[in-house]
Amino acid sequence: MKYHIIIIGIIGLFSCKENSKSSEKVSNDSASKKEQAETKQDNSFLISCDGVGKLNFTMNYNDVEKTFGKEKLKTDTVLAGTPMMDDEKSTEDRIGTEIHTSEGKLYITWQAGKQAKTIEKISILKNSKYHFENGIKVGSSLKDLIQANNNQVFEFYGFGWEYGGLIINETSQGSFFKQYPCFVGSLAPQSETYDKVQAFMGDSKFKSNAKNLPLEEIILQQITIINSQLK
Secondary structure, eight states: OHHHHHHHHHHHHHHHHHHHHHHHHHHHHHHHHHHHHHHHHHGGGBEETTEETTEETTOOHHHHHHHHOGGGEEEEEEOTTOBOTTSOBOSSOEEEEEEEETTEEEEEEEOSSSSOOSEEEEEEOSSOOOBOTTSOOTTOBHHHHHHHTTTOOOEEEOBSSTTTTBEEGGGOOSHHHHHOTTEEEEEEEOGGGGGGOGGGBSSOEEETTOTTOOGGGEEEEEEEEEOGGGO
16 A cells, blocks of 8 residues: 555656646747737837838828728828928928827828828837837937947037938948938937037037037937838
8 A cells, every 4th residue: 555655646746747847838838929929019119111110111091091090190281382491492292191100100201292192201200119120219319329330430410400410321331220221310419418419519510429429318309211112
C-alpha cells in the first residue's frame, strides 16, 4: 500500500509540473498573441511615405469619406485669386479637408483644381497620436529628432516669422531624412522658452548642432508628408 501511495504521489507531482508548464505555455502564447495584436493595431497610428494610419495617398475623396465617415470630414475651398499667407494669390482653386479621427486631426491638401481627386499632402496636427516607426511625432523634441537622425546635422529657419522653424530639406542629411524623403517639418520653441532662443530668431538658417540651442525645449510643431508620386 505504501508503494502505491508513493507512486500516486510521484504521478501527482509530475502531473502538477506538466500542468504548470502547460499553463505557462498558454500564458506565453496569449502574451505573444496580445503583443502581435497590439503591434498590428499600432499600425493605424503610423506615419510613412505611403500615408498616415488609414489614410493613404492612393485614396480619392470618396475613399476618404467611406473610411472615416462623412460626419468626420470638414472640407473647404480656397478660390483662385485669394491672398495666401505669403501675400501671393492662389492661381487655382485649392481644396482642403480636415479629418477628425480618434488618433488626432489630419489635414489633406488636394491637388489644385475644382475637384478633390488626388491627395497632394497630408499634415498631422497637434495633440495627435500619429507617429513614425521610430517614435517621432508632433510634440517630439528637437533632441529626439536629432537622435532619430543618427546625430547628423540638418538646417532650419530661425523663429518668429511666417516660415520660422521650417526644416530645410534640401540640405538635410542623415538616416531619418533618407528613410522619409516625403517629410516636411516645422520646429517651434515652447512658449516659456522664447527668452532662450533670441539668438535663433529671424529668417537666417541655423544648424541643429548650433551652440546654446535648447534642444529639449524646442519641439516638432507640425509634420507634413508629400505625395512622392506628384514630384
